Amino acid sequence: xxxxxxxxxxxxxxxxxxxxxxxxxxxxxxxxxxxxxxxxxxxxxxxxxxxxxxxxxxxxxxxxxxxxxxxxxxxxxxxxxxxxxxxxxxxxxxxxxxxxxxxxxxxxxxxxxxxxxxxxxxxxxxxxxxxxxxxxxxxxxxxxxxxxxxxxxxxxxxxxxxxxxxxxxxxxxxxxxxxxxxxxxxxxxxxxxxxxxxxxxxxxxxxxxxxxxxxxxxxxxxxxxxxxxxxxxxxxxxxxxxxxxxxxxxxxxxxxxxxxxxxxxxxxxxxxxxxxxxxxxxxxxxxxxxxxxxxxxxxxxxxxxxxxxxxxxxxxxxxxxxxxxxxxxxxxxxxxxxxxxxxxxxxxxxxxxxxxxxxxxxxxxxxxxxxxxxxxxxxxxxxxxxxxxxxxxxxxxxxxxxxxxxxxxxxxxxxxxxxxxxxxxxxxxxxxxxxxxxxxxxxxxxxxxxxxxxxxxxxxxxxxxxxxxxxxxxxxxxxxxxxxxxxxxxxxxxxxxxxxxxxxxxxxxxxxxxxxxxxxxxxxxxxxxxxxxxxxxxxxxxxxxxxxxxxxxxxxxxxxxxxxxxxxxxxxxxxxxxxxxx
Numbered sequence: 001x002x003x004x005x006x007x008x009x010x011x012x013x014x015x016x017x018x019x020x021x022x023x024x025x026x027x028x029x030x031x032x033x034x035x036x037x038x039x040x041x042x043x044x045x046x047x048x049x050x051x052x053x054x055x056x057x058x059x060x061x062x063x064x065x066x067x068x069x070x071x072x073x074x075x076x077x078x079x080x081x082x083x084x085x086x087x088x089x090x091x092x093x094x095x096x097x098x099x100x101x102x103x104x105x106x107x108x109x110x111x112x113x114x115x116x117x118x119x120x121x122x123x124x125x126x127x128x129x130x131x132x133x134x135x136x137x138x139x140x141x142x143x144x145x146x147x148x149x150x151x152x153x154x155x156x157x158x159x160x161x162x163x164x165x166x167x168x169x170x171x172x173x174x175x176x177x178x179x180x181x182x183x184x185x186x187x188x189x190x191x192x193x194x195x196x197x198x199x200x201x202x203x204x205x206x207x208x209x210x211x212x213x214x215x216x217x218x219x220x221x222x223x224x225x226x227x228x229x230x231x232x233x234x235x236x237x238x239x240x241x242x243x244x245x246x247x248x249x250x251x252x253x254x255x256x257x258x259x260x261x262x263x264x265x266x267x268x269x270x271x272x273x274x275x276x277x278x279x280x281x282x283x284x285x286x287x288x289x290x291x292x293x294x295x296x297x298x299x300x301x302x303x304x305x306x307x308x309x310x311x312x313x314x315x316x317x318x319x320x321x322x323x324x325x326x327x328x329x330x331x332x333x334x335x336x337x338x339x340x341x342x343x344x345x346x347x348x349x350x351x352x353x354x355x356x357x358x359x360x361x362x363x364x365x366x367x368x369x370x371x372x373x374x375x376x377x378x379x380x381x382x383x384x385x386x387x388x389x390x391x392x393x394x395x396x397x398x399x400x401x402x403x404x405x406x407x408x409x410x411x412x413x414x415x416x417x418x419x420x421x422x423x424x425x426x427x428x429x430x431x432x433x434x435x436x437x438x439x440x441x442x443x444x445x446x447x448x449x450x451x452x453x454x455x456x457x458x459x460x461x462x463x464x465x466x467x468x469x470x471x472x473x474x475x476x477x478x479x480x481x482x483x484x485x486x487x488x489x490x491x492x493x494x495x496x497x498x499x500x501x502x503x504x505x506x507x508x509x510x511x512x513x514x515x516x517x518x519x520x521x522x523x524x525x526x527x528x529x530x531x532x533x534x535x536x537x538x539x540x541x542x543x544x545x546x547x548x549x550x551x552x553x554x555x556x557x558x559x560x561x562x563x564x565x566x567x568x569x570x571x572x573x574x575x576x577x578x579x580x581x582x
Contacts, residue, residue, distance in 0.1 A: 031132070067397070140168045404428060
């Protein structure tokens, strides 16, 4: 009887525990693999699962179908260098000095001395300490050297990556000999014009002296000719060889191509990505595949040319989608699908002003106003954000909560079993509870939208009411008026005559007006003054957390320094092709 009594107690207990387990979410796998896919200059409107019906992106769409799609995923900056610095460190870029006070808002040269400071901690560095194999394939754009050609103080291998293959710089049209030069185009025109004027003055003076029309000493003419020559050399030594100085490929610390052979770049990046997964499939790994797509000059293999309905840009996006599919296939083939968290995003919005004649070479940002380089408008900072982890994240989920590219840092660190640094401000938030449905709201109450070091806008997620307020303190002046971009400049500026300061600020309620078309006022919105005051207090609190740091994008740090130039050979004779048959 006693045995029967115990059995009667134990049996329901076991049954209830089994039933509870069946309805409990599975525990995260210890140390999953991470494959982080980051597109370059891709607009949120360029992908099928975000509303595009003319560019085919079946593999990215499959990620969204099998995982979680974020509709309010925000870049911390509207340009490559600062946005990627924030992505890697989980911190607003001005905290690390990676945002600019001037018009040089990105790293301009491999031979500049600015870059991601050695004292910054990336998620790769923490995962490396957790026993992960860490690899970066593709674009870096966070600097190379500090004081000498081979100190590699900003190099990926100094920031937690065991393996690097790709461009230390960024893809630009100068890398393609058949394309119109892109880098600092307007400044180069001024330099060339100045050179011609100085040369013309020198030639006229010499001709006048020979014909006796003017009286000038030959010594003066020699000095003038020497000045003309030195002025020309001073800028042509850098801008005249952009393809050799900036368009290089590296494997770890060694240069493999100088200049890069663009016809095979895509296939090499894909080959390296697949090889990294295959080499590290038996241990935890982090692969950061930083695409060169879809940045100009839109390197696209012949197989994809003419396939899309959006010209060369569409062809390029469709090729990138195919590359995503190849990476997903190798994950499946190696049996890693259920143990790998895959993430896809873009570093910022599409480049509206990037055109050549009637050809549109930049992306589309859907219903959102603005684009690349615009720190406040949604089109510059709202990007695709997709997570897939079968069995751990609910498939087919759409989340319309404010999230940030900075959130990748604490999310990845937490899942890898690491600890977020406690000696600095981390602005990102762990996304796992939101992605798994354990919480309904994002931890972000406020997000601050910078253009360089200039605060342009702030968003406030008022969780008790569900309202999503956005206040613009500074906006760029579009040209021509109403065009939605700065077509006469190529980029919208952050400060100066090209912007408008708003007092009171422009206020939008994004859940009702995502296109930011109808600014509210005290007359049309009863809560206007209350909202503006609350956001103002948040700005004051945020600014108290900022501390002065060296400016990595100052003019002195971004200029070309010959002694810092990575060189395959003996400088200035820098050339090699270690990927070729010879």
